[in-house]
Amino acid sequence: EPEVTQTPSHQVTQMGQEVILRCVPISNHLYFYWYRQILGQKVEFLVSFYNNEISEKSEIFDDQFSVERPDGSNFTLKIRSTKLEDSAMYFCASSPGYLPYTFGSGTRLTVV
Amino acid sequence: AQKITQTQPGMFVQEKEAVTLDCTYDTSDQSYGLFWYKQPSSGEMIFLIYQGSYDEQNATEGRYSLNFQKARKSANLVISASQLGDSAMYFCAMREASSAYNQGGKLIFGQGTELSVKP
Numbered sequence: 001e002p003e004v005t006q007t008p009s010h011q012v013t014q015m016g017q018e019v020i021l022r023c024v025p026i027s028n029h030l031y032f033y034w035y036r037q038i039l040g041q042k043v044e045f046l047v048s049f050y051n052n053e054i055s056e057k058s059e060i061f062d063d064q065f066s067v068e069r070p071d072g073s074n075f076t077l078k079i080r081s082t083k084l085e086d087s088a089m090y091f092c093a094s095s096p097g098y099l100p101y102t103f104g105s106g107t108r109l110t111v112v
Numbered sequence: 113a114q115k116i117t118q119t120q121p122g123m124f125v126q127e128k129e130a131v132t133l134d135c136t137y138d139t140s141d142q143s144y145g146l147f148w149y150k151q152p153s154s155g156e157m158i159f160l161i162y163q164g165s166y167d168e169q170n171a172t173e174g175r176y177s178l179n180f181q182k183a184r185k186s187a188n189l190v191i192s193a194s195q196l197g198d199s200a201m202y203f204c205a206m207r208e209a210s211s212a213y214n215q216g217g218k219l220i221f222g223q224g225t226e227l228s229v230k231p
Contacts, residue, residue, distance in 0.1 A: 042221045045220070048217075108155070
């Protein structure tokens with residue numbers, strides 16, 4: 001069964017450093033998403049990406065965040081200058097437009 | 113604004129018994145989708161079941177069924193014959209329709225219910 005692949009599974013970074021979280025969505029999917037889940041809390045939408053541009057973003061997705069689909073297969077989330085409160089599980093998801101949404105297994109980001 | 117509410121932070125069920133996890137939602141959209149995901153302790157999000165707002169029959173997937181009561185705006189998940197492996201966090205989510213073709217659209221999640229299955 002096709003999977004959404006996320007790397008790395010865990011990342012520890014110093015506050016103020018830039019991090020790039022990587023995702024390989026399912027190849028025939030058209031819509032791509034990033035969500036985050038702070039420990040013990042609900043899953044929150046960050047951004048959706050369609051047709052090589054951001055289609056929607058949440059209030060959380062400020063200027064510190066950016067997304068790219070650099071080579072037609074990878075989908076990346078960059079956090080320019082990490083803060084302690086960016087520590088969370090980050091999920092990539094993809095969808096063909098209709099069902100289903102398939103989530104990756106997540107990247108656990110720890111900012112120290 | 114769309115909202116999902118899961119009022120049960122934690123639930124216990126005896127192995128082999130059935131359990132219902134509650135979910136209510138609020139939306140002004142006529143067309144929407146409701147999802148349930150399972151999140152085991154390993155952290156991944158596993159899709160369980162989907163119900164479209166225009167689906168007349170309740171969705172079923174194996175031991176999972178969705179008790180959809182549109183007038184009450186509830187979409188409760190029923191797990192029959194609980195197994196130890198069902199112990200996990202369960203999230204209810206709603207998809208907003210982002211276009212006239214109901215494609216794409218972000219998911220809005222509830223707070224989750226932690227289910228513990230006792231042997």
